[in-house]
Amino acid sequence: MSTPVVIFDTIEKAYGQIVALRGVSFDVNSGEIFGLLGPNGAGKSTLIRILMDIIRADKGRVMVFGEPRSRVHLDRLGYLPEERGLYTKLAVVDVMTYFGALKGLSRAEARRRSLAWLEKVELPHVATWKVDRLSKGMSQKVQIASILLSDPDVCVLDEPTTGLDPVNVQMVQDLLLERRRNGRTTILSTHHMSQVEELCDRVALINQGQLMVYGEVDEVRRRYSLPEVRVHARGPLPHVPAVARTTDEGEGSWRILLSDGTPPHEVLAALVASGACVDRFEPLLAPMEDIFVRVVKEGRA
Amino acid sequence: MSAWQKIKTVATFEFLSAVKRPGYLIATFGMPLFMAAYGAVVAVPAYIADKGSRAAASVYGVVDEPGVLRLSGDLNVGKQSPISEEMRRALEAAGQGQALERALDNFVFRPYTSRDEAHAALAARHLKGYFVIPQNYLRDGRLDVYTPDSFNVSGSDSRNALSDLLRRRLVEQRLDPALSARVVKPIERTRRFAVTRNGEVRDGGSTASILRFAVPLVFMVLFLISVLMTSGYLMQGTATEKENKVVDVLLASANPDQILAGKLLGLGGAGLLQISVWLTMLMVTGVGVVPLLMSARVDVPWLALALAAPFFVIAFLFFGGLMLGTGSLGTNMREAQQLAMVWSLTAAAPLMMMAVLIREPNGLVAKVMTWVPFTAGPVVILRASNDASQLAWWEIAGSLLVLVGATWLGLRLGARLFRIGLLSAGARPTLREIVRQARLTS
Numbered sequence: 001m002s003t004p005v006v007i008f009d010t011i012e013k014a015y016g017q018i019v020a021l022r023g024v025s026f027d028v029n030s031g032e033i034f035g036l037l038g039p040n041g042a043g044k045s046t047l048i049r050i051l052m053d054i055i056r057a058d059k060g061r062v063m064v065f066g067e068p069r070s071r072v073h074l075d076r077l078g079y080l081p082e083e084r085g086l087y088t089k090l091a092v093v094d095v096m097t098y099f100g101a102l103k104g105l106s107r108a109e110a111r112r113r114s115l116a117w118l119e120k121v122e123l124p125h126v127a128t129w130k131v132d133r134l135s136k137g138m139s140q141k142v143q144i145a146s147i148l149l150s151d152p153d154v155c156v157l158d159e160p161t162t163g164l165d166p167v168n169v170q171m172v173q174d175l176l177l178e179r180r181r182n183g184r185t186t187i188l189s190t191h192h193m194s195q196v197e198e199l200c201d202r203v204a205l206i207n208q209g210q211l212m213v214y215g216e217v218d219e220v221r222r223r224y225s226l227p228e229v230r231v232h233a234r235g236p237l238p239h240v241p242a243v244a245r246t247t248d249e250g251e252g253s254w255r256i257l258l259s260d261g262t263p264p265h266e267v268l269a270a271l272v273a274s275g276a277c278v279d280r281f282e283p284l285l286a287p288m289e290d291i292f293v294r295v296v297k298e299g300r301a
Numbered sequence: 302m303s304a305w306q307k308i309k310t311v312a313t314f315e316f317l318s319a320v321k322r323p324g325y326l327i328a329t330f331g332m333p334l335f336m337a338a339y340g341a342v343v344a345v346p347a348y349i350a351d352k353g354s355r356a357a358a359s360v361y362g363v364v365d366e367p368g369v370l371r372l373s374g375d376l377n378v379g380k381q382s383p384i385s386e387e388m389r390r391a392l393e394a395a396g397q398g399q400a401l402e403r404a405l406d407n408f409v410f411r412p413y414t415s416r417d418e419a420h421a422a423l424a425a426r427h428l429k430g431y432f433v434i435p436q437n438y439l440r441d442g443r444l445d446v447y448t449p450d451s452f453n454v455s456g457s458d459s460r461n462a463l464s465d466l467l468r469r470r471l472v473e474q475r476l477d478p479a480l481s482a483r484v485v486k487p488i489e490r491t492r493r494f495a496v497t498r499n500g501e502v503r504d505g506g507s508t509a510s511i512l513r514f515a516v517p518l519v520f521m522v523l524f525l526i527s528v529l530m531t532s533g534y535l536m537q538g539t540a541t542e543k544e545n546k547v548v549d550v551l552l553a554s555a556n557p558d559q560i561l562a563g564k565l566l567g568l569g570g571a572g573l574l575q576i577s578v579w580l581t582m583l584m585v586t587g588v589g590v591v592p593l594l595m596s597a598r599v600d601v602p603w604l605a606l607a608l609a610a611p612f613f614v615i616a617f618l619f620f621g622g623l624m625l626g627t628g629s630l631g632t633n634m635r636e637a638q639q640l641a642m643v644w645s646l647t648a649a650a651p652l653m654m655m656a657v658l659i660r661e662p663n664g665l666v667a668k669v670m671t672w673v674p675f676t677a678g679p680v681v682i683l684r685a686s687n688d689a690s691q692l693a694w695w696e697i698a699g700s701l702l703v704l705v706g707a708t709w710l711g712l713r714l715g716a717r718l719f720r721i722g723l724l725s726a727g728a729r730p731t732l733r734e735i736v737r738q739a740r741l742t743s
Contacts, residue, residue, distance in 0.1 A: 052553040053552075075302050084546050084547070087318070
């Protein structure tokens with residue numbers, strides 16, 4: 001069983017009259033990729049900044065690695081903020097070395113790892129370039145490498161793939177999966193719901209400072225899904241009981257809405273018993289995109 | 302990673318980033334060269350003109366109607382200078398004898414039998430001027446002086462030379478030679494002694510006490526330059542970090558106190574290195590000053606020199622912390638400098654009050670300023686330099702303690718303002734917002 005490495009316990013924060021967080025509580029487990037979701041202004045960045053001790057919560061507490069979060073934990077935490085940049089007038093490797101050294105690496109080790117990470121993100125040739133020579137995509141990859149080179153136990157990445165082409169998006173996703181394989185925890189804040197479905201183990205969705213959705217990605221999707229299945233079959237699809245509606249999607253694909261309380265396997269059994277030649281049968285889960293939109297709209301309503 | 306390691310990391314990065322900048326290198330090594338070149342541009346033409354004018358003696362005509370001077374032809378009265386004997390000795394010891402020689406005027410008085418004759422010689426510019434000693438000179442002591450209609454700055458020197466000559470001629474052969482010499486020059490030379498409040502007798506020559514004035518003055522000027530220059534680097538660095546959006550990454554790695562301390566050490570070190578380079582270049586080029594000081598039996602204020610380093614560093618950190626914290630509230634470099642201006646003016650206060658402090662170095666004003674952290678450094682150095690016996694050990698210790706305490710508070714306040722300044726985006730935070738944020742970050 002995974003142990004929580006980060007615990008947010010009834011966190012509250014207000015900026016003057018504007019309430020940013022209203023008693024937010026959830027855990028992030030060791031070795032998982034955790035999706036922190038929410039519309040713009042929901043309070044995600046505030047929560048992350050509280051975790052990183054950049055700002056203080058008005059109420060509540062943050063536990064990290066089983067202890068109340070303090071400055072001593074900063075070396076084990078990494079943070080790629082949404083509003084980010086590099087020292088434009090310095091050499092790439094010098095900036096990376098500095099960020100690594102700030103996380104507790106010796107200068108020599110930080111420099112060695114910086115060069116290794118530049119190889120890893122396919123930018124070994126830019127090591128001595130001034131940062132202002134980098135393209136936006138290059139700069140983005142250097143920023144990510146700068147944060148990951150200290151191999152933090154918990155890393156918070158706020159929109160790490162914004163502005164990257166699909167090839168580089170895939171590269172970054174591979175880096176996150178590698179971290180998970182190595183038992184490192186990643187908190188991923190993103191608006192790309194396909195990434196959440198592809199990468200995240202669990203999610204928390206915050207809206208207007210409140211935690212609206214929290215749990216494993218599949219479980220959340222099931223919770224917000226209609227009782228629907230998709231069937232790929234050869235020939236016509238026979239009528240079976242406990243089906244509320246059948247929609248022909250063409251090319252041998254049907255979408256079947258089940259009657260309330262009917263388990264999908266009973267429908268499959270009924271179809272086979274009725275002589276249907278079923279090639280594929282899959283319960284349909286609601287896309288994270290739909291869940292996100294629905295929760296946010298409900299919140300506004 | 303310990304707090305000190307974080308500070309060291311920030312300091313090393315800031316120092317190396319600063320000293321590698323072309324602007325820094327140009328200012329550090331180019332400024333002395335620029336000053337030397339500027340000095341040459343100003344001094345060389347003046348030197349050439351001066352050399353030309355002093356190569357020949359200054360010839361003045363004299364129309365001596367009563368015949369008191371008894372001139373039979375040109376009379377060279379020799380070099381005339383108001384420079385004191387001890388200063389002359391010191392300059393000669395420093396190898397500046399030739400320069401001294403060049404600096405002295407050589408006057409020749411040429412007799413003319415009539416005003417018309419002298420007038421014609423001046424109009425033809427054969428003379429620098431001419432004096433008319435009228436018939437009734439002995440009764441009313443009046444002289445007429447004629448000079449060219451151009452600007453003339455050597456008039457008083459020639460008048461003094463003529464006065465000396467008149468005195469000599471008026472008394473010689475009427476008094477015995479010794480008395481005559483004293484009438485012409487009542488004070489040949491003086492020896493000065495200074496008596497401390499403890500009754501101790503010390504050399505009181507003006508040159509001997511030069512360091513007692515120079516040490517605090519150099520301290521104040523260097524301190525002010527360091528504070529102003531380094532605060533510029535600090536504010537520039539912070540503005541760059543805001544602009545480059547690396548603030549959150551920094552704050553997620555080290556706390557504001559550590560970042561502020563690291564910046565102060567790193568950029569402060571760069572600023573001090575720059576001043577050291579300038580001082581070294583100055584000392585190398587002005588090495589001749591050493592024998593001058595030795596020869597003049599300079600009274601070295603050792604206590605002031607010993608206290609200078611610790612007071613300099615602590616006061617520097619005190620002002621640096623406040624300036625960086627206040628400056629970081631600005632949204633751009635100009636606004637940052639305006640906000641930090643109040644500290645610049647405060648740092649300059651002892652220099653502005655120098656006249657009062659020198660007149661009464663152990664007066665009430667100086668004693669009060671010894672305990673005020675904003676002025677403690679320069680005032681303690683001034684008092685220790687002037688008369689160390691009048692500065693009690695508990696005043697030094699207390700002043701240092703107050704300064705250390707104020708520096709600690711200043712760094713804490715600076716760090717808090719620094720955090721608020723770093724996290725504020727867009728418009729400058731209001732005073733109310735600053736107070737509110739300061740409470741939240743406590």
